[in-house]
Amino acid sequence: MQSLRFKAIDNLTSGNHEVNVEGSAKITSIFGENVFTLKTARDFLSDDAYKSLLGSIKTGQKIDRHVANQIAAGMRQWAEKKGVTHYTHWFQPLTGTSAEKHDSFFTLKGDGTPLDQFEGDALVQQEPDASSFPSGGLRATFEARGYTAWDPTSPAFIMHIGQGMTLCIPTIFVSYTGESLDYKAPLIKSIEALNKSAVEVCHYFDRNVTKVHVNLGWEQEYFVVDEGLANARPDLVMTGRTVFGHTPAKGQQLEDHYFGSIPERVYAYMRDFEYEAYRLGIPLRTRHNEVAPAQFECAPIFEELNLAVDHNTLLMDVMSRVAKRHKLKVLLHEKPFAGINGSGKHNNWSMGTDTGVNLLAPGKTPKTNLMFLAFFVNTIKAVHDHADLLRASIASAGNDHRLGANEAPPAIISAYIGHYLNKVLEEIETRVSDKFDEQDEVMLKLDIHKSIPELLLDNTDRNRTSPFAFTGNKFEFRAVGSSANCANGMLILNTIMAETLANFKKEVDALIEKGDKKEVAIMQVIKTYIKESKKVLFEGDGYSEEWTKEAAKRGLPNLKTTPIALDPLVSDKAKKLFEKHNVYTHSELEARHEIELEKYLKIVQIEGRVIGDLAGNHILPASIRYQNMLINNIKGLKDIGVPEKSYKAQLNILEEISEHINKVQALAFEMTEARKKANALTDTREKAIAYCDKVKPYFDEIRYHVDKLELLVDDSEWELPKYRELLFLR
Numbered sequence: 001m002q003s004l005r006f007k008a009i010d011n012l013t014s015g016n017h018e019v020n021v022e023g024s025a026k027i028t029s030i031f032g033e034n035v036f037t038l039k040t041a042r043d044f045l046s047d048d049a050y051k052s053l054l055g056s057i058k059t060g061q062k063i064d065r066h067v068a069n070q071i072a073a074g075m076r077q078w079a080e081k082k083g084v085t086h087y088t089h090w091f092q093p094l095t096g097t098s099a100e101k102h103d104s105f106f107t108l109k110g111d112g113t114p115l116d117q118f119e120g121d122a123l124v125q126q127e128p129d130a131s132s133f134p135s136g137g138l139r140a141t142f143e144a145r146g147y148t149a150w151d152p153t154s155p156a157f158i159m160h161i162g163q164g165m166t167l168c169i170p171t172i173f174v175s176y177t178g179e180s181l182d183y184k185a186p187l188i189k190s191i192e193a194l195n196k197s198a199v200e201v202c203h204y205f206d207r208n209v210t211k212v213h214v215n216l217g218w219e220q221e222y223f224v225v226d227e228g229l230a231n232a233r234p235d236l237v238m239t240g241r242t243v244f245g246h247t248p249a250k251g252q253q254l255e256d257h258y259f260g261s262i263p264e265r266v267y268a269y270m271r272d273f274e275y276e277a278y279r280l281g282i283p284l285r286t287r288h289n290e291v292a293p294a295q296f297e298c299a300p301i302f303e304e305l306n307l308a309v310d311h312n313t314l315l316m317d318v319m320s321r322v323a324k325r326h327k328l329k330v331l332l333h334e335k336p337f338a339g340i341n342g343s344g345k346h347n348n349w350s351m352g353t354d355t356g357v358n359l360l361a362p363g364k365t366p367k368t369n370l371m372f373l374a375f376f377v378n379t380i381k382a383v384h385d386h387a388d389l390l391r392a393s394i395a396s397a398g399n400d401h402r403l404g405a406n407e408a409p410p411a412i413i414s415a416y417i418g419h420y421l422n423k424v425l426e427e428i429e430t431r432v433s434d435k436f437d438e439q440d441e442v443m444l445k446l447d448i449h450k451s452i453p454e455l456l457l458d459n460t461d462r463n464r465t466s467p468f469a470f471t472g473n474k475f476e477f478r479a480v481g482s483s484a485n486c487a488n489g490m491l492i493l494n495t496i497m498a499e500t501l502a503n504f505k506k507e508v509d510a511l512i513e514k515g516d517k518k519e520v521a522i523m524q525v526i527k528t529y530i531k532e533s534k535k536v537l538f539e540g541d542g543y544s545e546e547w548t549k550e551a552a553k554r555g556l557p558n559l560k561t562t563p564i565a566l567d568p569l570v571s572d573k574a575k576k577l578f579e580k581h582n583v584y585t586h587s588e589l590e591a592r593h594e595i596e597l598e599k600y601l602k603i604v605q606i607e608g609r610v611i612g613d614l615a616g617n618h619i620l621p622a623s624i625r626y627q628n629m630l631i632n633n634i635k636g637l638k639d640i641g642v643p644e645k646s647y648k649a650q651l652n653i654l655e656e657i658s659e660h661i662n663k664v665q666a667l668a669f670e671m672t673e674a675r676k677k678a679n680a681l682t683d684t685r686e687k688a689i690a691y692c693d694k695v696k697p698y699f700d701e702i703r704y705h706v707d708k709l710e711l712l713v714d715d716s717e718w719e720l721p722k723y724r725e726l727l728f729l730r
Helices: 005-016 040-046 047-059 065-081 120-124 183-204 228-229 234-239 263-279 307-323 366-385 387-394 397-402 419-431 438-451 454-458 486-513 518-536 547-556 571-582 586-639 643-678 683-697 697-712 722-730
Strands: 086-090 102-104 106-108 114-116 145-149 157-161 164-175 212-226 284-289 293-298 328-331 347-353 468-470 476-478
Touching: 005 228, 040 047, 040 065, 047 065, 065 120, 065 164, 086 468, 120 145, 164 183, 183 212, 183 307, 183 347, 183 366, 183 486, 212 228, 212 307, 212 486, 212 722, 228 328, 228 722, 234 438, 234 586, 263 284, 263 293, 263 307, 263 328, 263 387, 293 307, 307 486, 347 486, 366 387, 366 419, 366 486, 366 518, 387 486, 397 586, 419 518, 476 486, 486 518, 486 571, 586 643, 586 683, 586 697, 643 683, 643 697, 683 697
Parallel strands: 086 164
Antiparallel strands: 086 102, 106 114, 145 164, 157 164, 212 293, 212 328, 212 347, 284 293, 347 476, 468 476
């Protein structure tokens, strides 16, 4: 019987993969057509309802239930005009994906008359069962009640799935007792915490600032492979990555894929998912080939953080669904293939005022440059003081494979700011004296803006090995994994920045009260922060062994594995920090720690089972079949009297194959025994560490012997699609 591998290859060469792509319309004519934007709301709401919705979005004012009824009626009217029959509260539980439960507008009156209805209560709040979502011990199964609550700042949208359409209402997800059970609720709290601290610091420079918004521009990397080939790989189906696979002769070493011509089949897929994204108001702007073969990237225009996170989560769902139409499979795992680049989700983070100022962009005057310096140095100080929390925010089983290899940043959190800004900070540290005189004040007013020219925007080079890099008018958090929810890293960055800015204001105010002029006090604290945080700055190669040693000397944490990297989440320091800024309670932090540990160990557990299954049911049978072929060949040659030296090659291959077969079988057994011991542990952290330290090391050992067998066994006997096919055949 022909294997799935060769059927998939046959289908690739003979099958028709053309899909009718609608994405030929002008983007501006379709952008946001399936979104209940403010412009759309103006057409379907009364003046009072529109003003109430606008006030909620802009200033967070509460919408009363009477007005909510009007907004719900307007939403239903708009959706029904487009053919929608159902609605759902769309939320982001701690599973890492989005969730939804659909209800129809249809209901019956008391006399049995059918009626379409969508009231304010259904818009504002729902009660999903929620018993199977991760809670980290916050709720027992018999206390499963959870609530979804409408987030007006992220507009409702219509999702097309096949021929059906559903009105999706972005919501937060909380427990019966009010604890957050999702990514969105703490993200919104962190945005408000940063806004409060940032506005207070902005008032040193501009009293007209009333709000600081956080912006995010994510870059989504992903792989695209043929669906038939992917389905012939049980490891891709079950884990999203290949646990076996020998490096092909040609990988990414020629660097010919990066920014190259986009393959036609992938190009059609890109156009298709972009078309869906535009209709959903996702402002995609960039698409290109990435470094590894079969790897690509898309990126949008910057948006306010909460909406940007929703859009990225939504896009990952859209990309996966649209891929099926093209008989393709999109891989969002951080490291689906060994030996080539993994995939990240670079988070470009910045802050802006309601007066139109980017707080991380150098200005044209001494005052605006001093404001830039304040926020720039505070960001570096936040990264320095809370590097362990940033590392925890990007910890996952998938990212452990990626960090520190093939152009991904290392697990050591450092910041790259470029040669020019390093010189500026060094100048401040050395030229600003501890006691200011009149000449110092002249220097502050005249020299700062000369040191930070506008050209700086083009003078900050990229460092692919840096986890946290300044790129002109924003910081790029490069260490975030491709499958992650952006909110996790961003809410921690927001919170540590809120804390650092609050401390900055306290220290500046203390100096002002002692009699220092405002500008002098600001520069004094900036100088102190530069001294205290400069050890987190690194301009060199983050992959080098020298950096690992240097980072250890500097006292920077190097938390290489997820179970250990998650520990800072539940430190006393973290609990005080998040409680102070009303982002997480102690119990919420402990729950998230527990959830992430469970997620890690379950993923490693599944991968171990898949490795055992593939070894026993695919690798060894194919290898033994070829072993028997060699035995019969040798036996036949021997029987007809051919001298042994004439079949020495067959004997050597047979011996080598036999050795690898024995190793695979023995190591798979040992791995299973190690899993049993790990499963016997009751403490989640201990179990996760056991899977990391005692079970996972077998993965690479088994892989080594399997990959050797792949090179030795007759290609026609090998059932699993090889890297050369997965990466290069479309």
